[in-house]
Structures are given as structure tokens and as C-alpha cells.
Amino acid sequence: MVDSALYQPLNTIREEFRLLRIQPSDDFHSIITCQLFTASLIDKPSYNALSYEWGNPNVTKSVIVNSTELQVTSNLEAALRRIRTTHSEVILWVDGLCINQRDVAEKNIQVAMMGRLYSNTTLTYAWLGEDDGGSATRTFQFLRSFLGDFGKFVEDVDYFAIRTSENVRENKRYRGEDRVLEDIRSGKLTMNEFNLNDFHEVCRRGYWWRTWVQQELILSPKVLLLSGSASIPLNLVIAFAMLNFTIKALASEWTESFHNMSDMLRIRWIPQVVRLITTDFENLVSLVSRLQFCRVTDPRDKIYGVLGIYRGTVSITVDYDKLVALVFADLVRNLAAESGKLYLRQFPRNTVDPHVPDLPSWTPNFFRDNVDSASKTGDRTGVHESRGWSARIHPTSCPSLLRTSGCTVDTVQSVFRFSPENEASDVLCNFIGSYVTMPHPTGATFLQVLCCNMFKHPTVDILRRRFSLHMSRAFLHWILKCGMERGAFNQRFDNFIHEHNLVDIFKSVPEDISTSLQFAKFTGAIDHLVEPYKSARDHSHFLRMTPQQRMASFWGSQTYPNSFLADIDWRIPSKATDLESIRIHIGKWTRKKAIIITEQGYTGFASYDTLVGDQISIIAGCPWPAIIRPSGKHHEIVGGSFIYGMMDGELFKDGRLTDDRQQIFEFI
Structure with a gap:
């Protein structure tokens, strides 16, 4: 933007920086005329600052700086014109003119000083643009x-x-x-x-x-x-x-x-x-996450732009010569040193971002991805239930290599992917129909596990909370509605009613029972019918059972209160707004996700690009089970996961995770 001949070297020991002296003018439309001069923070000069967005770099206007005509963005020129007075000079700090943008070494130093430069201003003008509409x-x-x-x-x-x-x-x-x-x-x-x-x-x-x-x-x-x-x-x-x-x-x-x-x-x-x-941030990751949707021109500024307002200690040096991928990698290491948590990449890496080339598999793309869900779930993850399993990063000479400790605990056996081509309802219904009879290692019922994974609940106890009950009920209504709309024929349900001569009986049952039985028909979730039916003396006794007796073995009577089980027959339909809310929630939750089944019988949500054979590992300090994949002598991070039964310290409590089981992983 600016001719480098205008800039003389700055004395870094004296913390020098440049200021702009804007000359007054009686003519609002006359060209902006100003001079650059050097000042020092040590001398505590009085000055104002400008906060603005650069605007379109291809739309420029002229200003005069030290008798040289320069082109600046029209938005910057408009701001200077509004700030200029008719009677006196204005002393202003403007990053686009006061920093030599072509000198990376100077830019590194000046950007690192920006927090202090703004803190010492008399007044900062925040330019929102012209107000054509009023x-x-x-x-x-x-x-x-x-x-x-x-x-x-x-x-x-x-x-x-x-x-x-x-x-x-x-x-x-x-x-x-x-x-x-x-x-x-x-x-x-x-x-x-x-x-x-x-x-x-x-x-x-x-x-x-x-x-x-x-x-x-x-x-x-x-x-x-x-x-x-x-x-x-x-x-x-x-x-x-x-x-x-x-x-x-x-x-x-x-x-x-x-x-x-x-x-x-x-x-x-x-x-x-x-x-x-009005917010106090506990750690750097929460601050970076809060600013995830803010815009930057240079991806490195996603990190550099928050250092000045972070009140903790961080050892990140502003360096615009450093590759973006390595700046992001530095942040991961700093977060680990600060909090003991290792925030590895959660989301799929199926496309290469041109803004962040050569990103290591373990490094989140802070330019695109949001690590907020990590900060929300990390404190209740099993890794942090045991002392000594905080982040362990071992020294390495390669900045793109992460050498850390962890333990592989399971392997992916089946994958159900959500994609734009596959409706979430189809994927979920197919998953339920295929695995509803599969026992879970924790002994939890299928519905408990499904709801805990869907709503990111680490324990079934949370399902007793009012909001969780509301979400669970709406979720079950949504499953039933999807099944009815699909008109799915389920062979397991058909075999069951024929085997027990229930065809005619089910045609004549009361509507409330018939409706609840359709859930079994459309999902294949019939096993909750077997034991109650076998224990009944006859069909009529079975039909006289309470909803709790008839459904408890499937829903989990120890989890849901009687008031919830009594309504499980859907005699009170869920509101349309609740169903729409669940649909939206599921759409967000399943984006870039897949349902996985492990060799040990666990189910959960994982990154979309998870493959059969990928390993599930607990990495020291990582707030979720990581999906990893061997790559020669090293490993790659495929993404994160949420797997009920591994999210509340269970693997430590039953002795499967101990210090002597840790191994060294090298992620590329």
C-alpha cells in the first residue's frame, strides 16, 4: 500500500512507532494531507488511534503523506476525511500507514506492540463506514x-x-x-x-x-x-x-x-x-473459539489478533514469515502447556484449505474450525479423571511432528456416515434397525446409549434432567414420525408377531398400545416386547401391562422417571416445534459426522472420514477419544469422537487405562 521509501528504521529498544499528523482543511472534499513522524512509548506521547476495516484493496483513493501521493483504500480515506478538522492538527496512529507493511521484520515487532499502542491512546475512533441510509x-x-x-x-x-x-x-x-x-x-x-x-x-x-x-x-x-x-x-x-x-x-x-x-x-x-x-475467559482456547467467526485477511491473525486481550501467559511470538500451519501448531502446544489439555483436530480433513497448506493431521484448522465443543466437553472426559494423564508433549526437532503419549483402547468395526446425499433420518433409522439388539459393554439400554451420544451426555444420570427428558421425548417422537413417513417394513417385527400368533391381536389392540408398538415396527426395537410377552399368562394380560412394565426393559426404568415412561406411548404427541427443533439439532450434530460401532460393542459419533479398522485412542490431555490411523512409522489423527462409556473416566475406573499401558505416538 505504501512506498517503503517513506519509512526510516525504528529503534526497538526505545519502543519507537510512527504517528500520522493530519493537517486541517476548510474544504471537506480536499485531498488528505499528512506527515509521518516517529514517537516512543517510553516518552508517553499523546495521540489518538483509528480502528477500521481496510475494505476492498482494489478500490483506492489518494492521500498525501510526506509530500508523496499514496493510494489507500477508499474506506480508510473516508475515515481520515471524517476525522480531519477545520482548525487544528490531528495526531493519529493508523496501522495501514504507520507500519511499513512491506517490511515483515518491522511488522512483526509493531503488531506485537499493538496491544500497548491502543492501551495508551487518548481516544480511539471506531470507523463503521458512511451512513448513507441514516x-x-x-x-x-x-x-x-x-x-x-x-x-x-x-x-x-x-x-x-x-x-x-x-x-x-x-x-x-x-x-x-x-x-x-x-x-x-x-x-x-x-x-x-x-x-x-x-x-x-x-x-x-x-x-x-x-x-x-x-x-x-x-x-x-x-x-x-x-x-x-x-x-x-x-x-x-x-x-x-x-x-x-x-x-x-x-x-x-x-x-x-x-x-x-x-x-x-x-x-x-x-x-x-x-x-x-463483559466476559472473563478461563483459557486461550475459549477466547479463540469465541472469535472463530470473526474475519481476518491473514489466517495467522486468528491467533495474533487475540494475544493482546488474553490475560494469561502464552509463548507465541508474532512472526509473519512462519507458515500458517506452524502458527496453528504452536497454539496447540501452548494450549497444552497452559491447561494440560491437548486440543487435537476434530473435524474431517477431506479437503485441502488453500489458506492453510501443509496442515499436520493433528492440528485444528483454526481458520475454519471451531474448537468450542472441545472446551465444553473436555472437563468431563475420561482422560482427565486420572491424575498424571494431562498433556504430555515430548521434544522433537520437527515442528510439524507431535510426539505424545496415549493408549489405544478399541478399533472401529462399522461406520454409518451422514452426508448431503443421505438424510439423517435414513441413516439413524438404518442404524437403529441394524444394532438395536446389540448389548452395550456398560449394560445401558440401546435408547440410553443413543440419547447420550446424540446429546453429548457422558452419563445416563443426566437423562433425568428436565431438559434431557424433553429432548429425549422429542427425539423419540421424531424417530417414530420418520418411520411412519418412510413406511418401512421390518422383517424382525413381522417374524415376531407371526411366531407368537399376534397378527390378529395387534390389529385389534387399543390405539395407544398400537401407536407405541409402531416404534418397534419401524425400528426393529422389538426385544423389549419379548420378556414381557413370555411372562404374560395370555395376550390379554400382556395388553393390560402398564407402559412401564411393557417398555422398561428397552427404555431403561432406572434412568427415566415413571412420568416419562407413562407418556412413552405417545398419547400426548410432541409439538411440531419440538420436532422441528430436534430436526435442526440433529442436522447440526450429524454434520461432518458418522456413527461408529467398535469391536468391543461401543457406539458413538466420530469424524466423517473415519474408516473401518481405524483405532480409538485415549491421548494424554485430549478431551475426547481420538480416532487415529497408522501411516508408515507414524500415525495420523483422523478426528475426534464422542463414545458413551468412555467419556466419564470409565476406562480408568475399570483398570483398562493405567500409566504402564501408555505408549508414544508420533503424529504427522
Whole structure:
């Protein structure tokens, strides 16, 4: 972007950086004229900073820097034009002009300093772009009016750059809550002038989705949002979002004008940075995961862009000469050193990402993949139930090779893949029909295992929780509905009713029993009928059995309460919204997944590209059983898995995993 002849070397010992002096102009449309000069953090200079998105690099405009005409993106030029004044110079730090983008060595040093550069600003301008439609102007005007009377509460928001959510709620509770409640109850505060569409338009702008923006705004002591000629302090937007706590508490007392407040404050519409300011991250992986959907131009910035706001210790050095794959590998090693957990790749590697070439099999693609599910399930994985099984990374001279400890515990015997060509309902119904009679090593019933794997429950006890019962019931209704729609003929069910002369009997049974029996017909899950039928003195006795007696051996009477079993006959159909929710949930859960059966009889979900013969291994520190595959003298990581019976320390408790069984794996 900028001619390197403009830049003189910087003194790194004095922590030097460059600043831009923008000359004033009475003519708004005149070309931007400015000078670059050197400053030092040691001298604590006074300056402002610009936070912006570069925009389309092919759409540029001219600016004059040190008497040289340069081309910058039109979005940057527009921001400088809005910041320029008519009467005085503006001292500004702008990464695109103040860093020599062609000097990688300088860029490495300056990017590593960015956290301190923003932390020491007098004011940071956050450029959201022009406001051609006027949505920002109207939104800012409303916020100023709505929050104008909050006094000290709003002012205090200026001074928390990084606070825990507990402290934020404390500020709200003691500084402004009483006033908010009083004004809403009295009708002084209303939403009559609020335009939800305007608010959403401002919050959806591309600016908010840059990874670097999160650091820039969190670390800056004061931020002024700019859009066209409209402006507002960021603290007002934060205060507005913080009202979510108070407004929810007043749900029963809202006036009519507040009825859309819940829609307005839905977390998906609040800018990411606002949520980050009010969040305390336990570890680096949770921070990287939260910013997964933010955009970067360089994949390395997925990591470099969060280092400034992470409050822990991390030994990652900014280096734009390093291969992206090795930057990601460094993060895995740092996460292991920080938390004792080894976050290996979970998702399929069936395509090569041109942005991240030569990615080792064990390294997650942090540019594309989300490791959030890892952080959510890792603490309850069997590996962490035993002391001494935290991450063990052994030294190696090859940065793309991971040498670590673990133990192979099983082998994949069968694979049922979900794909765009195979509907999830077809795959699940075929799986149920084929394996419903297979005993599980833990003794759990088929339904228990299926629901635990589907909803990522490590133990059957969780199935007793209200939400799990709701999800299980809706899931069973969904299976029945899919079977009815498919009109599947099941040979095992047909053989059963003919063997026991039940054809005519089943035609005349009451509707509630007939409906429940269709579950057996469409899935092949008939074994729960056998023992109750054999113990019955005659057909009529069998039909008089309670749902608990008739179904308990299949559903698991020790897991589900009687109230659930009594409804298992589907006499109360699940709501259409519940079925749709389950359909969506299953669609998300089965994406890039496969159901696997192991040689020892375990079932679970694994990466889509798992093959028969792949090994299931517990890798020290890895929060899930890893699917691995031999590759010459080494191994490859195929992906992660969730396998009921291995997720709660069972393999340690029964003695199958001990320190003396660990072996060394080398993953490439």
C-alpha cells in the first residue's frame, strides 16, 4: 500500500512507532494531507488511534503523506476525511500507514506492540463506514436520549476496558439499576422512538466482525464510534447492552413500548466486542473459539489478533514469515502447556484449505474450525479423571511432528456416515434397525446409549434432567414420525408377531398400545416386547401391562422417571416445534459426522472420514477419544469422537487405562 521509501528504521529498544499528523482543511472534499513522524512509548506521547476495516484493496483513493501521493483504500480515506478538522492538527496512529507493511521484520515487532499502542491512546475512533441510509444517525440519537439521564453509571463504563462479568454486573447494580427500574416503571423511559431495524443494521456491519477490532476496542481507554457524520461513545452501546440484566428482571412489568426489548437485546445482535468486554475467559482456547467467526485477511491473525486481550501467559511470538500451519501448531502446544489439555483436530480433513497448506493431521484448522465443543466437553472426559494423564508433549526437532503419549483402547468395526446425499433420518433409522439388539459393554439400554451420544451426555444420570427428558421425548417422537413417513417394513417385527400368533391381536389392540408398538415396527426395537410377552399368562394380560412394565426393559426404568415412561406411548404427541427443533439439532450434530460401532460393542459419533479398522485412542490431555490411523512409522489423527462409556473416566475406573499401558505416538 505504501512506498517503503517513506519509512526510516525504528529503534526497538526505545519502543519507537510512527504517528500520522493530519493537517486541517476548510474544504471537506480536499485531498488528505499528512506527515509521518516517529514517537516512543517510553516518552508517553499523546495521540489518538483509528480502528477500521481496510475494505476492498482494489478500490483506492489518494492521500498525501510526506509530500508523496499514496493510494489507500477508499474506506480508510473516508475515515481520515471524517476525522480531519477545520482548525487544528490531528495526531493519529493508523496501522495501514504507520507500519511499513512491506517490511515483515518491522511488522512483526509493531503488531506485537499493538496491544500497548491502543492501551495508551487518548481516544480511539471506531470507523463503521458512511451512513448513507441514516440508520446510525437515528440509532445514535436514540441512545443518547435514552441513556442521557444515567449519570455516573454511564460515565463509569468509560473506565472498564477489561472487567469480569461479575464486576460489570456490580457496576450496574450499584450505579444504575435503581434509576433504570424507577424510570421504566414510571414510564419516563420508553422505546417509542426506537427502530429495531436501524439498530440491527448498525450492529451487522462488517466492521464488528474483524478479529483485530475486538482487541482495539477492548484495550482502548475511550472509544468514539463514527459513521458518516454521526458519532457516539462506545460506552453508551455497552450500557445499552448491559440493560439486558435489568430488563429481563422486569419482564412482568414492561410497559407496552418495551415489548420488543427482548428482541433488541438478543445476544446475536449485540456486537461481539461488547460481549467480550463483559466476559472473563478461563483459557486461550475459549477466547479463540469465541472469535472463530470473526474475519481476518491473514489466517495467522486468528491467533495474533487475540494475544493482546488474553490475560494469561502464552509463548507465541508474532512472526509473519512462519507458515500458517506452524502458527496453528504452536497454539496447540501452548494450549497444552497452559491447561494440560491437548486440543487435537476434530473435524474431517477431506479437503485441502488453500489458506492453510501443509496442515499436520493433528492440528485444528483454526481458520475454519471451531474448537468450542472441545472446551465444553473436555472437563468431563475420561482422560482427565486420572491424575498424571494431562498433556504430555515430548521434544522433537520437527515442528510439524507431535510426539505424545496415549493408549489405544478399541478399533472401529462399522461406520454409518451422514452426508448431503443421505438424510439423517435414513441413516439413524438404518442404524437403529441394524444394532438395536446389540448389548452395550456398560449394560445401558440401546435408547440410553443413543440419547447420550446424540446429546453429548457422558452419563445416563443426566437423562433425568428436565431438559434431557424433553429432548429425549422429542427425539423419540421424531424417530417414530420418520418411520411412519418412510413406511418401512421390518422383517424382525413381522417374524415376531407371526411366531407368537399376534397378527390378529395387534390389529385389534387399543390405539395407544398400537401407536407405541409402531416404534418397534419401524425400528426393529422389538426385544423389549419379548420378556414381557413370555411372562404374560395370555395376550390379554400382556395388553393390560402398564407402559412401564411393557417398555422398561428397552427404555431403561432406572434412568427415566415413571412420568416419562407413562407418556412413552405417545398419547400426548410432541409439538411440531419440538420436532422441528430436534430436526435442526440433529442436522447440526450429524454434520461432518458418522456413527461408529467398535469391536468391543461401543457406539458413538466420530469424524466423517473415519474408516473401518481405524483405532480409538485415549491421548494424554485430549478431551475426547481420538480416532487415529497408522501411516508408515507414524500415525495420523483422523478426528475426534464422542463414545458413551468412555467419556466419564470409565476406562480408568475399570483398570483398562493405567500409566504402564501408555505408549508414544508420533503424529504427522
